[in-house]
Amino acid sequence: MKGLLLKDAYQMWCYTRWIILVSIAMMLMGMFFMKDGSNFFMLYGGLLLGMSPISLLTYDQGSRFSVCSAALPVTKEQLVGGKYLIGLCGMALAELLSMAALAAAQLLWGTVSVQITVATLIQVAMLTLLDNIILLPLFYRFGYEKAKYVYYLSIGMLGSFMGYFVSSGDSALDSILPANGSLLVLVVVLAVVLAMYALSWRLSVAWYGKAEQ
Template identity: 30%
Template sequence: MKGLILKDFINLGRSFKSVGVALVALAIIFIPMGNESFISGMIVLMFAMMVITTMSYDDTAKWDTYALTMPITRKEVVRSKYLLLLMLDLTGVVLALALAFVGSFLKGTGITVETLLGILIILMIAVIFGSALIPLIYKFGPEKARLMIVLCAAIPTAVLLIVAKLNVPFPAIGNEETVFGIIMIAMALISLVIFFASYFISVKIYQKKEF
């Protein structure tokens, strides 16, 4: 299991460099504009996309055919992708929080509840996004699922752009701590349900798949 995940991280080496350059450029553009929430959301989504990149690499290299000759089960192969998805999403969240803190520091203000809520909402979207795409790729392959990937990436990106452009505020919150806690729990439950449902669907698809 560890070897499968390590293999994916090694394959993502170049992608990490490209994403790093893109993030620096986006930070230079959006932080002075005060759009930390937008750039933070983009960071999480960009990292969520990377699990799809690893599956494309695997398909091109015919990795699954080779992997199944080793003493690992099909469930372990699928499980490694979902663990990778969580690791990448959490990495994106950590970087997003770091960027939000930097932006608030440069502006001389503290990080707001709205920014934290925004990052958590994007995390939920990223988990749902990845959970929806993984079984599609297992079912149809990276090439056939390409249009689905583009659409799934374009929709949340368009929403983020519209929200950032219109500067839509969050609704007024009375007891912020209570509401924040409720939202965190609700988002965690929704994400977990979709995540595990997607995992079991992917396992069924992968077990029937021939290589």
């Protein structure tokens, strides 16, 4: 398992490190836009970091690594689980970058309330994991060529979702995250998302290898 994670780490450094760099740039831009209360660029940075497992899986399928992996002393649970661990690491990195950007924005502008902080962290976590929850099982079941269309559609839908909340202003945030009980909402939403993430992993394990049959 450690070897699989090292392989993915090397691949990320060689091929997808631009995702991390662009995400950091988005978070920095988000820090300045928080002067007007807009967290769009922070959400976009989280969305980019959520693409890492799918990008790595695309490289694996393009290089036929799944064929070579049959000779390795690892189970399909470990092969699939490595990508899901990368997704959780992406979420953790997105949350840390978001918290740093929010703290800097509060020091600069003084416009970051507790409600905005909690709402932003919830939305970043959801956007970082949502792509993987939906798309990783489809990639394992149908392969990249068929699943990529769902991938493009999901990116468009998430972009529209983010654009709606940016254009709607604070009222949209208030409708999904009341000022009272925000910590409870955070715990419940994270629990639901993580449960969906675990179910997605089990589905990916069940569908592993189906795309090649």
